[in-house]
Amino acid sequence: MMDSSASCVASLYVHVPFCAQKCAYCAFYSEASSGELVNRYVAALICEMEIVADDLKPKTTFFGGGTPSLLNLRQWEQILRAMEKLNLLGADEFTVECNPATVSSDKANLFRDFGVNRVSMGVQSLDEKLLDRLGRIHSREMVFKSFDILRRAGFDNLNLDLMFAIPAQTMDIWRDTLNEAVAMQSEHLSSYEVIYEDDTPLFAQMKAGEFDVDENLACEMYDELVLRATAAGFRQYEVANFARSQSTVHSPQSTPGGRLAGDCGLRTGDIPAFACRHNANYWRGGSFYGLGPSATSYVRGVRTKNWPNTQLYCEQLENGRRAIESTEELPPLKRAGETAAFGLRMNAGWPFAEFQHVTGFDLRQDWGSEMTQLTERGWASRDANSFQLTPQGLRFADSAAELFLR
Numbered sequence: 001m002m003d004s005s006a007s008c009v010a011s012l013y014v015h016v017p018f019c020a021q022k023c024a025y026c027a028f029y030s031e032a033s034s035g036e037l038v039n040r041y042v043a044a045l046i047c048e049m050e051i052v053a054d055d056l057k058p059k060t061t062f063f064g065g066g067t068p069s070l071l072n073l074r075q076w077e078q079i080l081r082a083m084e085k086l087n088l089l090g091a092d093e094f095t096v097e098c099n100p101a102t103v104s105s106d107k108a109n110l111f112r113d114f115g116v117n118r119v120s121m122g123v124q125s126l127d128e129k130l131l132d133r134l135g136r137i138h139s140r141e142m143v144f145k146s147f148d149i150l151r152r153a154g155f156d157n158l159n160l161d162l163m164f165a166i167p168a169q170t171m172d173i174w175r176d177t178l179n180e181a182v183a184m185q186s187e188h189l190s191s192y193e194v195i196y197e198d199d200t201p202l203f204a205q206m207k208a209g210e211f212d213v214d215e216n217l218a219c220e221m222y223d224e225l226v227l228r229a230t231a232a233g234f235r236q237y238e239v240a241n242f243a244r245s246q247s248t249v250h251s252p253q254s255t256p257g258g259r260l261a262g263d264c265g266l267r268t269g270d271i272p273a274f275a276c277r278h279n280a281n282y283w284r285g286g287s288f289y290g291l292g293p294s295a296t297s298y299v300r301g302v303r304t305k306n307w308p309n310t311q312l313y314c315e316q317l318e319n320g321r322r323a324i325e326s327t328e329e330l331p332p333l334k335r336a337g338e339t340a341a342f343g344l345r346m347n348a349g350w351p352f353a354e355f356q357h358v359t360g361f362d363l364r365q366d367w368g369s370e371m372t373q374l375t376e377r378g379w380a381s382r383d384a385n386s387f388q389l390t391p392q393g394l395r396f397a398d399s400a401a402e403l404f405l406r
C-alpha cells in the first residue's frame, strides 16, 4: 500500500501576529493584542489548519511572530488539541518562539506535553539600557529566569536570539552580552545585525540624525560573534546561526542521532546536530505551509502570501477560505536562482549533485561565471563536488547571493 504521507508537505510555520508592544526596530507584521481578537485569531487559525491538514505531515513545526508566548494557556491548549485531532503533532522538531517576559512553567509544561521540543528565546541584548532603547518588554533578569524555567520543564534544545550593531552598543557592551549568553549554555545561538526598516521608530531616529551607523564596528562585532561562539563550542552552520553537536543537559533526547531525522536534504555532518531543521528546510528550497496573517507558503513551486491583516484574515476563514493575498508560480530558473542564493547562506554551501536534485539545474552550467567571480574575489571556494562561501564571503552573503538571482 502507498504511504500517502510521503508526498505531503513536511514543514509548518505558524505566524502569531500579537505583541505586548511594538519594538523600535521591528517591521514584522504584528499588533498589540486585545483579548477578543486573539480568540478570533485562534479560531481562524484552527480553520486554516483544517483546510491544509490533508496535505501536511510536519517533520518540523515553528510558531513565530509576533510573540507566540503571549497567547494564554487556554488559547494554546485549544491550538494544540486541534493539531492533535488533525494529526499535525509529532514533528521531529517543534519550535515555539518565546519572549522572556511571557514564559511560565505552566506554559512550558503544556508545550512539553504536546511535543514542543525546542524554544527560541528573543533576548536581543543583556544590557538594560539597550533593551529599553529597543522597546523590549523584558529585563535581563527575566531572560535568566525564563531560561531556568524552560530547563526545569525538560527542554534540552534552546535557542538564544541576539542582536548587534544596536545604536549606542559599544564593543564592550556586545562582548559582555556575548559572554553572558554563551555562559548560559544553550544548544543554539542566532544573532542578526540591526536592520533599519522603513516605517520603524529606529529608522526615523536614524533619518533624523540621532545616531550614526558605523558599518566598520558592525563588521567587527560580527567577527567577535563568530570568534566567541566558536570558542564556546558552537559550530557556525549559517551566516547568523550557530549550534552545538550535543546538548549541554543530559536527557534521553539529547543523542545527536535523534536530531537528524528531519529531511532537509543535508547529510549527517553537514550541519551540527542541534541546527534548526526548520530553517534549514527554507535555505535548501524545501516546501512549507505558512499559516496565520502575513505568512508565506511555498508548496510545489507555488508561493502564496496571506493577508497581513488579522481582521481580514479572520473574516476570510470565518467564510471557509484561506486568506490568501497573492499567488505566484515561479518560473523554474527563477526558483532555482533563489534556492541557490538561500543555500549559500549555509557554511555547507551547495554540493552540485544536491542542487541538481532539488532544482533540476546544474550550478556549474548555469552559474559558472558567477562562481568564478566570487572565487576570484576570495569570497567562495569550489572543488569537484561543491561550492561554498568562505568566512569572508559569509560576511557579505547578501551581496554574494544577489549574483545568483534571475
Ligand code: SF4
Pocket (backbone or CB within 6 Å): 018, 019, 021, 022, 023, 026, 027, 028, 030, 065, 066, 067, 099, 122
Ligand atoms: S517582540 Fe518581536 S515581533 Fe514583536 S514587535 Fe518586538 S521584534 Fe517585533
